[in-house]
Amino acid sequence: MSTPTHMVEMRDVCMQFEEKKVLDGLSLKVAPQERLVILGQSGSGKSTILRLILGTLRPASGSIFFRRHEITRLQRGRLQRVRQHIGMVYQYSALLSSRTVSENVALPLEELTDKSRSEIDKIVDEKLELVGMEDSKDLLPEELSGGMRKRVALARALVLQPELILLDEPSAGLDPVIASVIDELIITLTEKSKVTSITATHEMDSAFRIATRMAMLYQGKIIEEAKPEEFKQSKNPVVAQFLSGSTEGPILEGTLDAITKK
Template identity: 45%
Template sequence: MTESIIQINDLHKSFGDTPVLRGLNLSIEKGEITFIIGRSGGGKSVLIKLIIGLLKPDSGQILVDGHDIVPLGDHDLNRVRHRFGMLFQNAALFDSMTIGENIAFPLVTHTGLKEKEIEELVEQKMAMVGLEGIQDKMPTEISGGMRKRAGLARAIILEPEILLFDEPTTGLDPIMAEMIDDLIVQTQERTNVTSIVISHDIPATLRIAHNVAMIYEGQIVTYGTPAQIQASDNHIVQQFLTGEGEGPMYLGD
């Protein structure tokens, strides 16, 4: 029996007159990889930003270990954020810093470690994601796949309990995409971190996810293991998995 580390209850979020999340419920199991799939603009990125407190919901609860983070102010929220690491869609490395400085940033900001210790940790994490010897390069000098891996190294440097991935393989070639997917699995296996992955990549989802949640119309329409999802008789889920243009899914404007 697994326990849930994040519990989301009846979450609503609108932008202007457009509702994005309409009463979303979801629980994230500790130490497992949960994929959140759904159409572009369907609220996946909004959900992940709500979980890390970059956005505030209109109503609803987000419980992390049983504590609601929605009403928290900046100071308390920052304490919760120490438990998270996040890999952004385009890695979001700081342009003005080298790769090494980027990966060291959380250590420099939040720990009193000495330069030597920081250097060692950075090297260790870089080796873990398969990046070596590029500490002194700038983010613009390396490829998209390398940036993602550097972003991952930065996300795990403080050994977070929960890792968030915002479309980790979008825009990468298939080989690099598979490498990133494997890194997600390896990281989870090595550190027993809880991973939440937003993705459109159905084959990868079915291959590496422990649990899959599908968002449609601002709610979770289905949740289960990849096998359960594939066996789902929900037409919307089936349409999304096969990627057909014809079906019950509202394709909209």
């Protein structure tokens, strides 16, 4: 097996949940400092791809590499060390509800580094300032709005200075202005820190703002990969229908009839 040269490489990955096949021989490569956006319908397996890269899910078959580490073969201890180089922002932020904003951001530093309290506080303040949340450091997650939570989650994901950041629906459920703020923040922070990012979303505006490359996931496979401007011009009927949001086309074939009959 050849050694991977990319930041992330997925080779012929299959994944299924009980009877449902989610990924069916998916292959994907992500180059360093790239901002890849994976597009696809709800439930198409976008979040599953992120979880597979992170190693919180194991594929039924295939290999997943992060740098030279084969995630699928790593033992628990090694996997935990590798994960320290990957930041993850969850769709619903997944902040620890019993901890304040600053405690949430400080957690990886406290648990995984030997930094002193004053060093940790300094880094936490810096990261919160980067995402514009320095005034909310003593608040609990329940006291924050959706956009604020996303910003804290972003600060937490970046606190260990990861090489790769995975973003699951970063702007879902946010109003268009806050969604743009989050997108700009992602672009600025990833450029500034030279971080590679993989974003799973179905929000088209957000996707075109963030992406340096886009990939379309459909029926368990990547059916189209291109730069945003080329992606827009894609002749693939699935991509064209997804971009236009039309009900006519291969994506809803059969489904629409079934709904209408009901």
